[in-house]
Amino acid sequence: MRRLMIIDDEFIFRQGLKYMMDWEANNYTIAGEASNGKEGLELFLKLQPDIVLCDVVMPGISGIQFVAMLRRYSKAPIVMLSNFNEFDKVREAFQYGASDYLLKNRVTKDSLLECLNRLGPAKESLLSGQTEKTFGLLARKVLDGYANGDSDSFSSYVKKRLIGQYYCLALLASPKPDFESEEDLQQMLDRSSTDVPALSCFTTQNHAVVLWAFSSSDANIRPLLNLMAFRLRHTSCVISAPFQDLSLFRERAEKLLDLCGYSILYENQLCFFENDLLSSEESAPPFQQERYTCYAEHGCWQDACDLILAYMMDLKNSTKMNPFRFKKFVEHTFYSSLRYARNQAQNFSEISRVELKLFKQLDYIFTFSQFCEAVTSAYGELTVLCSGSQTPDLIFTELDDYLEQHYMEQVSLYDLADNLHMNYSYLSAYISRKTGKHFSEHLNDTRIRHAKELLSVTNFSISYISETIGYADQSYFGKVFKKQVGMTPLQFRNQYQRKD
Structure with missing residues (x-):
């Protein structure tokens, strides 16, 4: 049973961590908690826990100072708990020997357990009290802007483990439930028949990245797409064109994340090559807005639905409209017609419920068929709510x-x-x-x-x-x-x- 200690000045947050899960069922126990760095250091020396969860910003002795002071006595892993606007402080904590970090407003049971399970016992052979760096840790620091001097460490780490001058990067919009953990993803890559070495990890934003290496820029990367398409059922994935400069890792990942959204425009396809989505964008056909407004004004919601579905079919399986514009077009078109629906319906609150339901669904939808189903259902509900008794x-x-x-x-x-x-x-x-x-x-x-x-x-x-x-x-x-x-x-x- 591994023993944890929590250091955070927010009582409610400490309580949230303590009762987030059945710790003992996951082979952990909460050994103690402290509200600042001074209390934390005293308690650590008394309890000698295996892992410390420590807030970055605290009154008195800060999280950064705590890491620096603790490293005089112990090599125990320290996970920093930070907010989005504390990047510089987290970077400084890593310089003093922090092991990993989590964003406080994104901590979940699964993300916390994955982080803790990555941290093995401190190794005596490690220099300067710093824990062994892994691809996941280095990649997350680069992707989140914490890297600073670790950009070179990231490149060095990758080049020692992946032989080749050219790299292909894949970004998975949401790895779960297709992959339960980083280990699950890496094992799938290691056991694949592609014979292409790969490194992978989950990100702090709940995405996943995979990096492959090749000896030439014209290597056949089709098997990589086939591999991901065979396994993925619940998310989208985009694979980059080959590139050489690892300093572009973050930039390429951000670009691929934007392209992942194209799955809502493609039927029966979740995995793409970057270049296929960057082909010259055709112009989107005009939407018959006046006709749509006429339908909505007269309560012909089924006709309005058919019109917007027909327009969506014109955009299907193409790059005529980027996915962000596509989603905003549907949301705006639906929203603009609700003033007519409120005039026709007896229950205004039900109209708002339908609106909220659709917009929430569109935030999590990743296939064209799901998109059509959500839109059809929303207009169906409007038809029911706005129909007269006859x-x-x-x-x-x-x-x-x-x-x-x-x-x-x-x-x-x-x-x-x-x-x-x-x-x-x-x-x-x-x-x-x-x-x-x-x-x-x-x-x-x-x-x-x-x-x-x-x-x-x-x-x-x-x-x-x-x-x-x-x-x-x-x-x-x-x-x-x-x-x-x-x-x-x-x-x-x-x-x-x-x-x-």
Whole structure:
């Protein structure tokens, strides 16, 4: 069990770290805590913990001073806790022997455990009390602007481990859940059939980078893209063109991160080559804004949705519009039409809820199909909220008429939407809002109502009735019936016959 000590002048933050997880279940224990560097130094000498988590800025003895003083006595790893505006102080702490750092407003259970697990016991052979530097530590310092003199250390580290004059960099927008940890990512690279040596790590911004080396600029890098595409299912990735100067590492990574956003414009593609996305940008076609506004003004939300989806299809699988502009276009178009929706809807707060829901979804979406689904769902909800009583009642009448005629078949919501000439997502949202149930539950209501009639007035067998009303599995029919009626089909029939 490794023993931790926390030094931070903010009581609430210390409490947050203490109760962030079940420490003992992860092979750690909190040995003690202090509110400043002076208390921390005294407590460290008394408790001798294995690892220290230390705030950079504290009253009295600061985190930097604490590191410098502790290094006279111990080589125990020290993880600095910093804010975004404390880069210079963190850099100074590294000069005195800090081991790693975490951004305070981004600390999570997973990021904290990964950081701690990277820190092995202090090694006696290390000079100046500094812990052994790894690719992850050096890369994160370069990417976050803490590097200073460590830029040369980063280049030296890479050149000793990757043989080649040319490098390719990959950036993964969000490595989890495809890779649970840095070790998981590195093991995948080590075991791959590409035979190209690689270094990798997670970043403090919850991205991941992979660096490969080649002997020539015209090396075949297609297998690298295939490798990442095979493994990634939940995020996007862009691989750079070959480059030689490692001092460009941070600049190239930032550029690749911007390009990762293109996955929302491509169907069934999450991994890209940088050069493919930097090809000459075609001009985006004009959007029929006046027509869209007319639809919104008159409450024709399905037509408005179809118009914007058609425009999105024109932009699909191309670089006609960069992803940032694309997302802002959709957000602005939707937002600009909400004033009409608020005039048409009875519940203003529900309109705001739909708006907030869509904008939150767009922040986390990374595929074109997800984008279309979110937009379709939002316009479907607007249609429901802005429809007058006459139209929804007509829809529901047509819906029930269709189910009455087809409940005995294997009918799906897609079949129903197609028959009613309605959008699938809109119809799903409408049924949920109208009945408080999903389509499958509403279909079950219709089937069970007919089952009760047959059980009451016929002597047909349970299995025959089950099949007649659309259930191929009699046991499933019995389960649904009991859930709705409170008794089995046979019990219902017996009870009804006793009443007669």
